[in-house]
Amino acid sequence: MSSEFGKNIKLSVFGESHGKAIGCVIDGLPAGVKLDMEKIYSDMARRAPGQGKYSTPRLEKDIPIILSGVLDNVTTGAPLAMIIENTNTKSGDYANVMTLPRPSHSDYPAYVKYDGNNDIRGGGHFSGRLTAPLVFAGAVAKQILKEKGITVGAHIAKIKDVCDDKFDKNNITPELLENLSSRSFSTISAVAQEKMAAAIECARMEQDSVGGIIECAAVGLPVGVGANMFSTVESHLSSILFGIPAVKGVQFGAGFDFAQMTGSEANDQYCIKDGKIALMSNNNGGVLGGMTSGAPVVLDVVIKPTPSISKPQQSVNLQTMQEETLVIKGRHDPCIVPRAVPVVEAAVAFGLLDLMM
Amino acid sequence: MSSEFGKNIKLSVFGESHGKAIGCVIDGLPAGVKLDMEKIYSDMARRAPGQGKYSTPRLEKDIPIILSGVLDNVTTGAPLAMIIENTNTKSGDYANVMTLPRPSHSDYPAYVKYDGNNDIRGGGHFSGRLTAPLVFAGAVAKQILKEKGITVGAHIAKIKDVCDDKFDKNNITPELLENLSSRSFSTISAVAQEKMAAAIECARMEQDSVGGIIECAAVGLPVGVGANMFSTVESHLSSILFGIPAVKGVQFGAGFDFAQMTGSEANDQYCIKDGKIALMSNNNGGVLGGMTSGAPVVLDVVIKPTPSISKPQQSVNLQTMQEETLVIKGRHDPCIVPRAVPVVEAAVAFGLLDLMM
Amino acid sequence: MSSEFGKNIKLSVFGESHGKAIGCVIDGLPAGVKLDMEKIYSDMARRAPGQGKYSTPRLEKDIPIILSGVLDNVTTGAPLAMIIENTNTKSGDYANVMTLPRPSHSDYPAYVKYDGNNDIRGGGHFSGRLTAPLVFAGAVAKQILKEKGITVGAHIAKIKDVCDDKFDKNNITPELLENLSSRSFSTISAVAQEKMAAAIECARMEQDSVGGIIECAAVGLPVGVGANMFSTVESHLSSILFGIPAVKGVQFGAGFDFAQMTGSEANDQYCIKDGKIALMSNNNGGVLGGMTSGAPVVLDVVIKPTPSISKPQQSVNLQTMQEETLVIKGRHDPCIVPRAVPVVEAAVAFGLLDLMM
């Protein structure tokens, strides 16, 4: 119903892939925050297509144009509105008629829901391109969090059957996270990165695609952010993370591995460390009773394989109601996981900031 | 921050384990819905403790008392308020002072967040007992969904290393779901149930506990419920599911298994079945682009092992800031997964109803 | 759609006049606030009926029972739930069938909206009795505001053609407001009080009723509470004030008198007073650009005459669709304005606290 997120800071995302522009309004930011535009551009570049052989060769420059809420690079307290102009809009000939819905895409339910009125060109409002405003909002959030001593970063934990090293959940440094979040293909292990690249290339050669897992962490959070019942850190972060197209699962700490653990294995006991109370392990991923425990917040997000593949697939013609073979033309990312890393970071950063305001 | 959930129907849950009463207000229900109170009691009994050897022997009768919003068993359109009186409240002697926070519980962050003012008796507002009002709300939601042809049910998919049969995601009948949701230890396979019971008994004998996975499904949903961006079915359901204590992961359809699939394996192609458009598989768990696809909504939820175990654990005395050994007395559920099944059903039912209003 | 108010603190009101109980949940209160229950009872007594010849002789004891959120008179940070049991509920014979809607009451639109399912006994959820939980919430809010140096109070500014002295808008003391808010028939002028009492008595003798105006003020607010656009102090307070039955107008400062003023008469110029910036007048009622200006917040609320009068009135039988004469039996308040004073104070206090959290 709504492309809006946030309790204390409202993020309203708008736009369609082939409309005039996409963008967002961020309402509720504090006044007086100095923004480092270069860092914002950097995060947006990590998400943008065309940055290497691992992603789609289309060239779009995602340059954010700030319309309001910022004066001389400092927030004014008024809603921050930002747009990114679409350069691929052709006012000319097109047929906005859905015939063959692409498997695993939003095409079919959107067609039913909007009764054929939604803009289907390039996916319309369902396009992955709509994550660009989220990355912008997350980049702003990261800077405000940074001033509070909080750092967010993520890496590719798995692609197909290649696994990166996982975070040592109870011992993550801001430096590691910053290093990861400054790269376009973030892994902890260089070897894993190479193997992942090979797996992606292999999928491309086979006209297929692959999915993966992104592991994200936030360090420096105070104890007690979030609350229980429906305001848990997990509720809040999962609800924004599941807003990223292709995300199909979110887990915190040991996550689904908890199922085969005993309580004595799973429980994070307490100790005194450097004169302060600390946890001896972090299976709970930094969240207890819905609130931050002081340990790093650590979560995994699974990204399904890119639905757009070149292999022929079966679909149904919505006009004739006959089964037909669909062949998706053009070139598509065989794997969107690398580009999704900054999006996951952005969602976590924005979600956390919203909880802390 | 808030024990409230819902966009169109607001569920506000209140209460503390040892206060006068716990309960909820459901604001926004349609008028004129006839409630089958027996079915509501039945779901609440499935969640209540003391129903067998698998759960805690304390005897609490969770009898809901409706204060408003229902007249002659029919909703009036006014907010439905319900309370469950606490019978274990002792006004007498107690020390509301937190000394040794229990590992993996909310104790420590709650102590910091509420500055020692939260009611710690029995877990206070963080008690698992607060899921009783959620089950009530879910039971009401189930009845309204039933009138729309929608059925929700769940089973225990895994406890420790014992797995139940999984749902055939593209072929789930309302009858199966109703059968599962009428039982107190729901599994598809009778053999799995026995083995699970043994695994739980084993944990009890070792003064330990075990976790597990609950698989939940909803059938009969129309195409197009939910939306994209931050209003996806996944966002909405995960945000209420993560409000259930001990839930640490939520996945839809193939979930984390998507990571090692190719697009051609993962994509759900379309066909014509009985003259209608249908999916040939349901790896997406009934949700495409955030909207229902017409296939059953299928999701997994992981429940961590009960944190309260009898084995000695290390904690830190919050008053003296010294490390101490904690021994949790009393008898506790070695596994809360069976009792969590109706809670997961309730969360899914309420979340779906809210999206459909 | 919703009996809920608040952005940062959620107030959810429930109950029907002849149900088991009415009450509210206040979600989002800070932990550690010590509540003076006597002061809460005092405000509730001011609203309660049966306190003098000016109000209805029915005797209901509005004793709030706190179910959760308070331990040893101190807030725990969990939702504060409170109920007031209805003593006038008869489970026996009644006919919940609307025949003759009472003029100026909610009867007719409620009948249409809820399709005859709403509880009509005593007005159901539309009863003025539902303001009791609001007064409770306001009394809690007043105590938290008091700790911040903020005082709220109100008086009857007008009943029929009898006017009380108005506030000197730029010079209101906390003492005056506290004095007014400790009385059951609050006026500044003792003479006005007598004349108002006579006007009410006159209406009673004539089987009629009268309305009036309540003037309310809040002092001690910092500069800059509220914001512009849709978060103005005026928007927020009016939206809760119009939730009080019988309120038909709200104005701030000079209000409707602004229409015949010039800018040079209306503008509140600035001066230095006691070394600080101050306003030389307060025609804006303490709100500029939607934000508090530092001057007292001053507003008027008009209360329409009690719709329940003994004089015969014309109505339409909803079952037969024939015009009929309606004679409302029983005794009714000829003027609810005195009892509405603490309700207005409560709404303003709660609305301001919500804006400040």
Place this chain on the structure above:
Amino acid sequence: MSSEFGKNIKLSVFGESHGKAIGCVIDGLPAGVKLDMEKIYSDMARRAPGQGKYSTPRLEKDIPIILSGVLDNVTTGAPLAMIIENTNTKSGDYANVMTLPRPSHSDYPAYVKYDGNNDIRGGGHFSGRLTAPLVFAGAVAKQILKEKGITVGAHIAKIKDVCDDKFDKNNITPELLENLSSRSFSTISAVAQEKMAAAIECARMEQDSVGGIIECAAVGLPVGVGANMFSTVESHLSSILFGIPAVKGVQFGAGFDFAQMTGSEANDQYCIKDGKIALMSNNNGGVLGGMTSGAPVVLDVVIKPTPSISKPQQSVNLQTMQEETLVIKGRHDPCIVPRAVPVVEAAVAFGLLDLMM
């Protein structure tokens, strides 16, 4: 805190007077609504300055540019984003330093609230120019309401001591409202219009300004829109109306005149008219118990005199904290009431549509 309005349809307004652009996002509109852009432009032209001798001579073309949510003039169901470019932005020299706050403007509390970071050029986010996006949203809402048989219109009821004829509250035609809402200086009486124009001209000659009252009505609403408690039609409409700069009072039906009426004078009795239930009078302004009664919704809004006057006024230099005389230069509207008429219509239309979705 937030420049956002709406429960079911979210209106998020952004922009600053001298920023790149102002605009809005409307999230939640139904798909498939055909928009008549000419009618939208027409409403925006009524609000725009420079349309006659009664308003400011600055020439700004408020041309809305739709960025998303509309394809071939039909809504797509995605958020509708619209911007109006500011043509008066000078990137060059300016001093964003507040020295002398203008009386009755937001200057002083905004300076305190935003700690000097808000954009003060032209009023920034507090500028009356921000009502342009509201008029746009209202024009869209009007078209959707029109399809439901609902018409909204307003006129100037009073300026200084000149009064227009008031609506016959129980007998208002769509034709009258449409006629009023197609004009730039809307009055029912042509004589009143002339006198009002003279009163405004008189204020201009005296370097002063005048305020006024706008009466607005909506006809064709079904019975039962809105609800009681905090979802009344009055609560909802007042909260958006008080978001219009300079609005200081809102009243429904007889409004403040209720104070001196008796119940028997005030009550709207029922009759049968054309075979249907109808009201014999409409003192309640079409709202009973917070819900629409079927009679026209009728309300008054008071607009304070334009604070910007040429006469010297006293202020305080915020840098030196010395009293100084302020002389506001440039030419300003001596009366914004005529331009506020379409804004009031827009607020009422958007508020009603939101309640009905």
